[in-house]
Amino acid sequence: MEQQQIPLNHEASAGDTNMQVTHELPSEVVQCLENARFLHLATCTDNVPHVSLMNYTYLPSSPFSSPPVIVMTTNPASKKMNNLVANPNVSLLVHDWVSHRPTTTSRRLSGGARSTSPGPPPPSSLAALLFNLNTSAVSSISATINGAARLVDSGSDEEKFYREKHLENNTFETEASTNDSFLRRESVVPGSNGNREEGDGGRGCFVAGEEVRVIVVGIRDVRIADWKGAVRDWVISPPTENGQVDGVR
Structure with a gap:
């Protein structure tokens, strides 16, 4: 029996959609920010974009900011740092999907002949169930x-x-080796000769190091x-005195 395909929504997304x-x-965005481990930070200067995988912290409010940040x-010598100084406008991509790349069934050619190596065995019912659970969002x-991103003043409260x-x-409590590697790589600072505090995933240098700069992003939209491809746009506007939100200008 042919499996029924769920139709995708090819809605135009070049402009403001369902603004x-x-x-x-939106609660869905808060859920993503609270569940995800990393986000992608896009910076740009001189029309050259740059994307970085970042640890982050979402704060719905703070003593220094009523809106969420x-x-x-x-690292102060990083490419993203140079971009942020030149252009504070940033874009962040975040999601909390749990998935991994499914196995492909490509055929490899060797010496002009098709390979006769057997393909992977069909998955068991349990394996298929676990795979479907893993690829579910x-x-x-x-x-x-x-x-807009800004650098917080060094040494300030x-x-x-x-x-x-x-x-x-x-x-x-438990750091995966790949995440430790990522944190240690990001934690190298000028003059440190690559030395890092072992056993803490590099956090001693990555976050607490004196030379590391703190970035705060104020959310605009x-x-x-x-x-399925459906898109919705939201503009974040501070409430007015009567509790309503300002219109889009």
């Missing part, structure tokens, strides 16, 4: 967040607050895309 204005982040840290959307929150949010 809504709000003073709070996203906190990150960076914890959330069915991804979120593109646009905003604000920097201390955000740094402590970021360190707390990125301290885990959000685009939500679901797995």
